[in-house]
Amino acid sequence: METSNEPRTKRNRFLARTEEKWELNQYWYASNTIAMLTKEIEEHATKVAFLSTPSVWFSLENGDIKSRSYFFDVDLQWEKHPNFVHWNYNQPTEVDPKMHHEFDCVVIDPPFVTAEVWAKYAEAARLLLKDGGKIILSTIPENAVMLKEMLNVEPRAFQPSVPHLVYQYNFFTNYDSTNFASLNPEVESF
Numbered sequence: 001m002e003t004s005n006e007p008r009t010k011r012n013r014f015l016a017r018t019e020e021k022w023e024l025n026q027y028w029y030a031s032n033t034i035a036m037l038t039k040e041i042e043e044h045a046t047k048v049a050f051l052s053t054p055s056v057w058f059s060l061e062n063g064d065i066k067s068r069s070y071f072f073d074v075d076l077q078w079e080k081h082p083n084f085v086h087w088n089y090n091q092p093t094e095v096d097p098k099m100h101h102e103f104d105c106v107v108i109d110p111p112f113v114t115a116e117v118w119a120k121y122a123e124a125a126r127l128l129l130k131d132g133g134k135i136i137l138s139t140i141p142e143n144a145v146m147l148k149e150m151l152n153v154e155p156r157a158f159q160p161s162v163p164h165l166v167y168q169y170n171f172f173t174n175y176d177s178t179n180f181a182s183l184n185p186e187v188e189s190f
């Protein structure tokens with residue numbers, strides 16, 4: 001059992017192999033940010049829906065959680081992958097009924113930060129989550145009030161590093177977490 005609160009640091013295979021497509025607003029988290037997310041998930045979840053966060057599913061190390069979990073995205077490069085769900089946030093509830101209320105965690109990073117887009121991700125999250133399910137998401141800090149109302153999440157100290165994104169995002173969760181309580185050394189604070 002892991003006891004350290006330090007993120008794992010090693011070369012991330014997803015990042016090394018997967019180019020960002022600008023037309024889909026693909027901005028991958030940096031490797032230490034992914035390591036922190038996978039650590040958090042492996043400590044606190046058993047079956048996760050990754051909405052527009054493929055890098056995190058690919059980087060999971062716990063094989064049981066990985067095989068039970070699914071990543072939802074519009075990019076058909078993964079269409080043959082058994083854990084891929086082809087999903088478009090414009091039709092947020094078009095999900096196999098077998099997946100409704102099946103997940104104990106969702107991880108969300110949409111391609112846009114607007115209220116209209118967040119409302120659709122929130123609808124999907126509510127459909128997929130079990131009662132009391134955990135929510136981890138990233139977006140701009142200005143969305144805090146809106147997201148408190150939509151999904152009851154709050155900003156955390158640990159911020160994501162997203163190397164090619166011009167904004168600084170925050171992580172938000174609907175539960176307290178030790179991993180998210182410390183600053184991310186990859187992110188400069190002002």
Ligand SMILES: C[S@@+](CC[C@H](N)C(=O)[O-])C[C@H]1O[C@@H](n2cnc3c(N)ncnc32)[C@H](O)[C@@H]1O
Nearest residue numbers: 026027028029052053054055074088089109111
């Ligand atoms: C800002 S990136 C988030 C990626 C995340 N930071 C990661 O490291 O995995 C936005 C994601 O939304 C996906 N996406 C773009 N358009 C979408 C759509 N219409 N429906 C669902 N996902 C979409 C992209 O393919 C990309 O994976």
